[in-house]
Amino acid sequence: MRHGLDEYARLDSPLHRWEPRCKFVGLMALIFAFSFIEDLRLLPLMVAITALLYKLSSLPTAYWRDRLHYPGYFLLGMVVVLPFVSGETVLFQIGALAVRWEGLLDVVKIATRFVCIVTVSLVLFGTSPIATTLRAMRSLGVPSLITDMMLLFYRYLYETLDRFRQVQTAMRLRGFDTTRLSWRTLKVLASLAGTLLVTSYEQSEQVYRAMRLRGYGQSAARVSEIPVRPVDAIALGSLLVFSLGLVVLQGFGISIFLSF
Secondary structure, X not given: OOOOOOOOOOXXXXXXHOOHHHHHHHHHHHHHHHHHOOOHHHHHHHHHHHHHHHHHHOOOHHHHHHHHHHHXXXXXXXXXXXXXXXXXXXXXXXXXXXXXXXHHHHHHHHHHHHXXXXXXXXXXXXXXXXXXXXXXXXXXXXXXXXXXXXXXXXXXXXXXXXXXXXHHHHHHHOOOOOOOOOHHHHHHHHHHHXXXXXXXXXXXXXXXXXXXXXXXXXXOOOOOOOOOOHHHHHHHHHXXXXXXXXXXXXXXXXXXXXHO
């Protein structure tokens, strides 16, 4: 699986060495804390802790940029519209459209939270092999069915993408131009999507039968867990306290705190 989330999982950094269960709980708590932030004065703190975590992970900048590229398209549609529809204070007008101050502030909050949450998620899943992270989730009480489905989805998603790229290359070599919009192009692309869907379904049936023949679904012996090191527990506690502090400041304490 090329270009997967765990492409750099074998690096050596403090976050790579952090015990997977502690890392999952700590970073997920931070992600949930980020999702609560609405006050603009807390956004620089979010960005600072996110940048520090990414720096400690030793993940390349290209890794972050490439994986933020496609989710950014979903954000783009929202941030382009918000300044024109949200709020009442008009800053200036572009023709019949009015750019509003409250909408711009919403764009800053949404974009900052989005980037920080995605970056922390990349640190979570990029500093351990995906199988190790899912095993940690299972040991924390996540049902095995869910983790197994996540692993299979991750495994065969990249195979489907590789197959799609191969078909695209074959089509281009035969002179097919996907940029030319016509009914023939749409019919060919629809046929390609249908073929990939049917092929993926048939492959999933084969994988399921192979798993059943190998005993999948039967009760397995429980593997003993490795004890958590004190340094990992301290790091987890520190991150949990920080996440809780963010929520408290956002909830009711930031006005009192910043008044001193």
